[in-house]
Amino acid sequence: MIQASPPPAAKPAAATPVAAPPTLAARGGFQRALRHRLLPRGRSLVTVVPVFWLLLFFLVPFGIVLKISLSEAAIAMPPYEPLFAWAENVLTLRLNLGNYLFMLEDSLYAVAYLNSLKIAALSTLMCLLLGYPMAYAIARAAPEWRSPLLMLVILPFWTSFLIRVYAWIGILKQEGLLNQFLLWLGVIDAPLHILYSETAVYIGIVYSYLPFMILPLYATLEKLDLTLLEAAADLGARPWKAFVSVTLPLSLPGVIAGSLLVFIPAVGEFVIPSLLGGPDALMIGTVLWNEFSANRDWPVASAVAIALLLLLVVPIMIFQHQQGKQQAAEARR
């Protein structure tokens, strides 16, 4: 290490400190003070927007639905009785819990809820089994291939969801593409009855929600440090063992995120069961839709919606909790 020490003759000149212009220092201090004063205010301003958004587009409609669920059905416009009545100087509040009791009485609702949970859970599992290898393959593909492959996963979003579900009718129906192909192959003698069955609902849900599984899985798998796998191999783990003991546990946050992103909307799904499902594919979303449009029983439909929401709040809270834990862990790093 050689420090360039100037010869003594040159020293006095260099020793004079080059003082920073005082204005500069002052301005720096001022800016800092300004930032201190502005930042907290700026922050609360930023949070106001989502809070306002939630209030306007979630809490207010939720309040309206809650209100309707507690009223009585009527042949009127709108088709329910008001909660508050003002008569002879008495303000009466009539809370009708009958809609909720009705849901408990009629086994249709319980069956529909349980069936929705079952279909959503099984679809989530199938999405996981299908999506994990796909996400893994994309994450391990050559870097120049990853973007196009991800693009292919997202591409279906560019056409309408409804059109894609209708397209499945064309594929699955009696004389549809799938049956014709299988007949041509000689695998089957008579066309399969897939459309208007629970199988078709599973196919539709898995197809529609697969990207929501693949994307978070890809995000965690892509971040995975490959030297960890080398370390596992170095310590004697065969590839499969290394996957089970290193890759899989470390991709668990992605598995949880993907599963919730599939499970939560799948429980309330009504387009797919009503278009592809038959009478056996009873899901709470379809029941709700029927109560609302065919029966015009808004209060019962609202009660069903509130119950569905409560049913979904639990998994959402698990998800939130998991996210919070993960973020805390990352912050610690």
Place this chain on the structure above:
Amino acid sequence: MVQPIRKTTLDPWQDPKEEPYVRIEKVTKKFGDFVAVDDVSLNIYRKEFFSLLGGSGSGKTTLLRMLAGFETPTEGRIFIDGVDMTGVPPYARPVNMMFQSYALFPHMSVEQNVAFGLKQDHVPKDETRRRVAEVLDLVQLGPFAKRRPHQLSGGQRQRVALARSLVKRPKLLLLDEPLSALDKRLRERTAFELVNIQEQVGVTFVMVTHDQEEAMTMSSRIAVMNTGWIAQVGTPAQVYEYPGSRFVAGFIGDVNLFEGIVVEEEPDHILVRSDEVACDLYISHGAVVPRGAKVAVAIRPEKMSVSKEGAAGPGTRNAVVGTVREIAYLGQFSTYLVALDTGKTVRVTMPNTNRAAEMPITWEDRVVVSWRPLAGVVLTQ
């Protein structure tokens, strides 16, 4: 850095009867058109602490990864303890590696990390527990067994990585820049610890490093690598005192190189004349170089001295006049940059045997730079 004293009594590489433990035979590794390792042959002996030293792109890490089995040689073969490693996957090799990033499993505790390798071999639970405890004691991490890697300091993580790679008692332990992530003080202490642990467990170590000081203090032998080939193999002293080429002389430590032509060649000395220095370079040890050959004479800064007295100039030997341009005072010694009248700048390091206030030499002084006949090394490559 103070050099840890090695207790090796016999140097196995000098014993003709000793079988090399690791034999690298004409190994070449190409990535596409790029040749990372170029026809390297190397013998490493049992219980050695062998270093592969080189800059980035020298092929040292690729060579290490081929020993671990993460890369397969394009040509050539590697034998470990007499067994051909061609086609043997990493998980089946009697080799463990300590990664530069440590590569600790973040979802496992210290204990689980260390036990991982034993679990793969289906070692019984009691034995696993005993061996894990043993190796954690060895690296002084017993109390931290239940912690997760992110709850440890850098130095502690490094020791977990070491424990994890030692617990399987590998035939060969590979260390990829083991000290690079530690700060300077910790690095020195850890270097000692590594050497001590290596002597305790008696495992053969192969270390990759770009830090010559690290390689010098820890290794039994060093292979200096440059762009895929091995420039020189030797003990730290051999590599430092008798560099075989301009590259090695320049890579290890500081050096003054004088390019010149041999003008006298006698059994007891040779004389080199150089345009870069206004005196004859007299080297009194037996370099066998024909008269008229173009050579470089390498002289280490600490083997030269500066003083205000003495004869110098044309006709004198190993003494030349120059002007002091820079002085770096480093406490125990000072480094002087002296501009010779030929324009060449030489670097001289002198111990500060007197107190700083009494130092007689200062900037712009005219001084005589001199060195003894044994100081120079003649380099033909």
